[in-house]
Amino acid sequence: MNKLTSPRCGLIAIVGAPNAGKSSLINVLVRNKVTIISDKPHTTRQAVYGIVCHEFLQTIFIDTPGLVLTPQDLLQTRMRQTSRQSLKEADASIVVIDVERAYHKANRILLRQSLQQRIPTVVVLTKIDVWKDKSRLLPLIQSYRDLESEIVGFFPVSSHTHQGIEVLEEVLRKLLPERQWIFPEHTLTQISFETTLSELTREKLFSSLHQEVPYKLDVITEKWYWRKNKHIKQKELWVWQNIIVEKEGQKKLVLGQEGGRVRHVGFLARTEMQLQHQCPVHLFLHVTIDPTWMQRAYG
Template sequence: MTDTPDAPGAQPHRCGYVAIVGRPNVGKSTLLNRLLGQKLSITSKRPQTTRHRILGVLTRPDAQLLFFDSPGYQTRSGGALNRVLNRTSQQVAQDADVVVLVCDAAGWTAADEQLAKMLPTDRPVLLAVNKVDAVADKARLLPLVQRATNVRTFDEVVPISARTGRQVELLVDLCAARLPEGERMFEEDELTDRGERFQAAELIREKMFRLLGDELPYASTVVIEQYEELPRLRRIHATVLVERDAQKAIVLGAGGERIKRIATEARQDLERLVGVKVYLEVFVKVRSGWADSEQSLRSYGYE
């Protein structure tokens, strides 16, 4: 990027925020990772693996797109944690210049409809129909699109596969064209506004989601107690918070085997991320009711 005026006939540079929203497990985080060409958002098959606003920066010669990943919108709103995550999802959409609503090609649901009705009407909203690689008969997508467009008007409807990359570049082009004119907000080599400390907690949580499966306590989170950054080493002490002793036993596993595996796999991912050796200790503590209070949730970095 230069500070010189655009050459005659040149397209103006664009920069702005693009919100990626949708119900749980439609592939929002997989899409963000595909857009950036590397892993930034953690993924699993469990609902609401993403619990925070994650910013991913995609810099092109003609535009800088600031993608917001968001928690999956839940139609059930019981509990402080769900309320906070739903508000985060809605706020991301309100703060963006362009909104991408992601739905699953397997079908349009009541949850999709509810969220679609809540999205802003004063800015572009695109519908990305994800996982089309899993649909053999593409004619099956037509009723889905019809149901979706009966709910609201979309500026574009784009069938994509975040897993394979199918038509993802087209989605980027359509978003970029709708961003306001402006200079870059981030340097060309910057990927996110989140630091290593945040990413360490997220990677530990991802391993919990993947390794514990259906046994994972929903009301669990990861707190980084100590993060020491040395030239050739990261020394990290993390705590997994759960609400009951029985949940602690699940996370620890027999003889502590589960928490050891969680820590090992998270450490390996962290070493690939930061490019140096990582010393990681992960403890499990019981903190009853930590997810029942919005004030408590804010103290742990939510919303």
């Protein structure tokens, strides 16, 4: 086979400190929403693949949980392990550094972990749209001078304005090894449909709750199916989900006064599901208490 058209396929781990912009970056690179986004740290709990097929290239981006320096529970311990494991499996890595938190301790830890795997390592400086004075980027890059020779390059980008994305994509394509594709064409992610539905509702819960509550809950899609509506001659998506919390007080916060908060969350989640699937969605949310859910899920 001609080398110029040989299939190439590679896994690129996207790692970074909590809330550095990893999920936003992967959604821009995939040009689809494959992972949820929140302004709260530790939103991503598991490795999520975002898969891009371009000509004879297949790029598999791995969105990982933000590096937890001092895990406080089983969930955070598992998240830390997931980040490390993703680097071990990857053919290359992107270390995402939020320019507003450029000297976070996690940045250098992740850079060294990636370089120890002897894989090509790219540094992406995110959220540059918040800096009007771009000359501030040079001292930031120079602060990593001791590692500069081992790093493929530093790439300032904005997931909001897409500035710098095309340059980054061109560099990443060159890092893919010759290999048969792992996933069929048109696959966007490896996570199941029901998990995608659960994650979408969890995203809306994160945006509606504060303090520790978002980190102490989970969402399980217990049942879903498509049904043809004979009256409107269109398919409908029916979804039943269980929101699991650890304590009675958390349940009250999720429900809100007279159930107002959970209804609002349901409205937001249902609206996005309808936009994604271009059909009516019927979403039913139930809140239950299970003090051991984290132990069972991550123990």
